[in-house]
Amino acid sequence: RGADGRDHVDLRLQTGTTEFLRGKQTRTWGVNGSYLGPTIRVRKGQHVSIHVTNDLPESSSLHWHGMRLPAVMDGGPYQEIEPGETWNPHWEVKQPAATLWYHPHPHGRTAEHVYRGVSGMLLVDDDISDALELPDDYGVDDIPLIIQDKAFTDDGQLDFNGRGMGPGSTGILGDTVLVNGTHDPHLEVTRTVTRLRVLNGSPARIYDLGFDDDRPFAVIASDSGLLPAPVERTRLRLSPGERVELLVTMEPGETSILRSHPTDLGGGFPADRFAGADDTLDILQLRAKTTLEPNPAAPRTLSAEEPLTAPADARVRRFELSGTAFINGESMDMGRIDEVVAAGATEIWEVRGAGLPHNFHIHDVAFRILTIDGREPPAWQAGRKDTVFIPAGSTVRLVVRFGTDVDPATPYMYHCHLLYHEDSGMMGQFVIV
Ligand code: C2O
Ligand code: CU
Ligand code: CU
Numbered sequence: 099r100g101a102d103g104r105d106h107v108d109l110r111l112q113t114g115t116t117e118f119l120r121g122k123q124t125r126t127w128g129v130n131g132s133y134l135g136p137t138i139r140v141r142k143g144q145h146v147s148i149h150v151t152n153d154l155p156e157s158s159s160l161h162w163h164g165m166r167l168p169a170v171m172d173g174g175p176y177q178e179i180e181p182g183e184t185w186n187p188h189w190e191v192k193q194p195a196a197t198l199w200y201h202p203h204p205h206g207r208t209a210e211h212v213y214r215g216v217s218g219m220l221l222v223d224d225d226i227s228d229a230l231e232l233p234d235d236y237g238v239d240d241i242p243l244i245i246q247d248k249a250f251t252d253d254g255q256l257d258f259n260g261r262g263m264g265p266g267s268t269g270i271l272g273d274t275v276l277v278n279g280t281h282d283p284h285l286e287v288t289r290t291v292t293r294l295r296v297l298n299g300s301p302a303r304i305y306d307l308g309f310d311d312d313r314p315f316a317v318i319a320s321d322s323g324l325l326p327a328p329v330e331r332t333r334l335r336l337s338p339g340e341r342v343e344l345l346v347t348m349e350p351g352e353t354s355i356l357r358s359h360p361t362d363l364g365g366g367f368p369a370d371r372f373a374g375a376d377d378t379l380d381i382l383q384l385r386a387k388t389t390l391e392p393n394p395a396a397p398r399t400l401s402a403e404e405p406l407t408a409p410a411d412a413r414v415r416r417f418e419l420s421g422t423a424f425i426n427g428e429s430m431d432m433g434r435i436d437e438v439v440a441a442g443a444t445e446i447w448e449v450r451g452a453g454l455p456h457n458f459h460i461h462d463v464a465f466r467i468l469t470i471d472g473r474e475p476p477a478w479q480a481g482r483k484d485t486v487f488i489p490a491g492s493t494v495r496l497v498v499r500f501g502t503d504v505d506p507a508t509p510y511m512y513h514c515h516l517l518y519h520e521d522s523g524m525m526g527q528f529v530i531v
Contacts, residue, residue: 113132114133152182217299265422268302355383407497419451419458458514
């Protein structure tokens with residue numbers, strides 16, 4: 099805690115090398131290290147101050163994905179940090195407990211910077227999450243899982259072409275999965291219930307997550323916070339940028355593999371295949387000890403927050419994502435403000451994805467999915483979110499509550515979080531007035 103009463107965090111974006119594959123040194127980027135960055139933990143009501151120093155060879159930025167904060171603190175393309183410079187964003191945390199993340203957002207180069215390794219977890223705690231009997235021993239029964247797929251060249255360097263790159267594609271796909279930067283990982287499970295905070299930190303890969311033995315798990319949180327109650331699932335699909343928190347129960351001595359299964363992305367053949375829909379990827383092996391310490395099962399209720407609803411006269415805005423670079427027929431232009439939103443407004447945003455699978459992320463807000471193709475979303479997707487998967491050809495309706503930090507001069511972004519699409523221009527800008 100600094101003299102000004104704020105809590106300081108020092109982050110340094112830096113280059114390095116990492117041995118992902120035995121005997122091969124991969125050139126990587128990271129935060130306070132050679133790959134990925136530290137988990138940052140903040141509390142609702144806290145004044146946070148972060149110093150981000152850029153020791154990379156080119157300008158970059160650090161965006162607090164899922165955080166409600168003034169646009170000048172957002173870390174998007176308007177807050178790029180030149181090499182050797184330090185940027186000092188600070189804000190008050192005004193949102194409930196959630197699993198957020200941070201990543202670079204330089205204009206047109208987000209995919210490359212994330213792929214090289216600049217990302218980390220950003221956890222928010224509050225009194226409600228503290229009071230719940232959830233596993234919360236970080237690294238013991240509360241485990242962050244940053245899932246990323248990589249393609250490597252023969253000499254062990256990151257391959258930026260990867261499989262799947264090219265016109266009409268969703269972006270780089272790799273056939274090697276890393277979890278928290280580790281290839282072929284396992285987790286020693288020491289308690290009966292383990293909480294997994296899962297982030298899809300990949301540029302393009304859409305995972306259909308489930309265990310090899312189809313064991314059920316309880317979903318307790320989505321992107322922006324706890325669900326009203328746990329939802330039992332055996333599978334769920336997570337697109338880039340989305341997070342879920344899961345509780346997995348194990349018996350002593352058991353093993354189970356968290357895996358991504360073949361899935362339907364709505365694009366049919368061959369678009370789905372090019373987007374990786376046919377792939378099976380092992381992500382993490384859970385190995386339970388022969389004796390497990392008991393910890394409580396999932397509480398029956400989690401968040402008591404009222405679900406977001408829209409007034410009858412809510413403004414409706416429509417967005418069509420098309421090709422790899424367009425929203426409503428236009429590509430991102432930093433000189434053009436696309437949407438002007440009244441401070442604190444609740445609106446309906448209707449987003450249609452044409453052709454390819456896409457997703458949609460809005461800065462500064464949490465939203466609730468009203469419908470996907472006219473139907474209510476499954477319960478695990480009905481909570482607070484900031485990123486939504488849009489199968490090819492589908493339409494999602496969102497109720498969105500905007501923030502109150504007025505700044506007509508500094509926009510926030512909304513975009514497809516398939517990073518190749520984002521970088522190609524599938525992004526727009528809104529200001530709060
Ligand atoms: Cu993950 Cu524009 O952000
Ligand atoms: Cu964001
Ligand atoms: Cu897209």
